[in-house]
Amino acid sequence: MFTEAEVAEFRADAEDRMTDTCRITKPGTGKGTLDPDTLKRQPPPRAVVYEGPCRIPRRDSPTASSASAGEATWQVGEYPLALPIGDTADVAPDMTVEYLTAQHDPALVGRVFGITAVSQQSLAIERRFRMKTVVGGGS
Structure with a gap:
């Protein structure tokens, strides 16, 4: 079994590898605002749940699937996400x-993913999630 000091050291090492930053949001609450020009309601602003260090860990094998409708085809990719243990319990x-x-892949900046699952473990040094993104849709 590990001591509390060892677990704290493992968690610090894991956080040192989180050189990226991300923002995690959920849908806002309430009615939103009424657009006076269109008379349609705009959704309420998204609520920030977490903003800070993150990383996409290496995965053993890529997981991607295709979907199509009519002449449009989408690629759905699944990725892991690692966050620090603190301040992420509500994600x-x-x-x-x-x-x-x-820092190491500028092409990730601006990418948007959806969290699909939480990975549970009893001796966690980082909080892990699965997330997906959809690319394509054009013909």
Whole structure:
């Protein structure tokens, strides 16, 4: 068994590897605002649940699937997400992840993912999630 000091050291090492930053949001509450020009309600602003360090860990094998409707085809990719243990307990499936910075892969900046599942473990050094993104849709 590990001591509390060892677990704290493992968690600090895991956080040191989180060189990216992301923002995680959930749908806002309330009615939103009425657009006076269209007379349609705009959705309420999304609520920020977490903003801070994150990373997409290496995965053993890529997981992607295709979907199509008519002449349009989409690629759905699944990725892991790692967050620090602190301040992330409220992150849950159906929330949105927006990549803000990516030190080693600038192409990730601006990408948006949806959290699909939480990975549970009893001796966690980082909080892990599964997330998906959809690319394509054009013909």
